[in-house]
Amino acid sequence: MGYSVPTPEPFAVAVTCIDGRTHEPLVRWVREQHHAQYVDLVTQPGADAVLATCVSDICDGIRERMCVSVTAHASRVVVIAGHDDCAANPVSAEEHRRHIVEAVREVERWNLDAVIVGVWIDADGVVSVVDPEREFALD
Numbered sequence: 001m002g003y004s005v006p007t008p009e010p011f012a013v014a015v016t017c018i019d020g021r022t023h024e025p026l027v028r029w030v031r032e033q034h035h036a037q038y039v040d041l042v043t044q045p046g047a048d049a050v051l052a053t054c055v056s057d058i059c060d061g062i063r064e065r066m067c068v069s070v071t072a073h074a075s076r077v078v079v080i081a082g083h084d085d086c087a088a089n090p091v092s093a094e095e096h097r098r099h100i101v102e103a104v105r106e107v108e109r110w111n112l113d114a115v116i117v118g119v120w121i122d123a124d125g126v127v128s129v130v131d132p133e134r135e136f137a138l139d
């Protein structure tokens, strides 16, 4: 008695560049910050820029893959990452942060049953939340 079956830890989903430097730090961060056991990855070169201006078939593909995680794995956190030294989206850190904010706003419009979080991954692999209020207050 007194024994209870542990509740399975939930899944989360992260959308990031194909860049291998981003994956391990991002997965670690999502597991720690959102208590997810498993982090499904949707990878796309320059994912932040693709989602920020979501007009292409590529964006639809990201959405489809993300929805598999949200639907089949009940992921309740969607993390969207941009990163330093991105080959597919070679813009300044400031521009990346704008893309991340715009990407979060776009994905919020999809009405997934999930919290959408934008993060920046710097050159050292440090992951930090991109706060929309703060980004646009700097204008």
Ligand SMILES: [Zn+2]
Pocket: 017, 018, 019, 045, 046, 083, 085, 086, 087, 088, 089
């Ligand atoms: Zn990249």
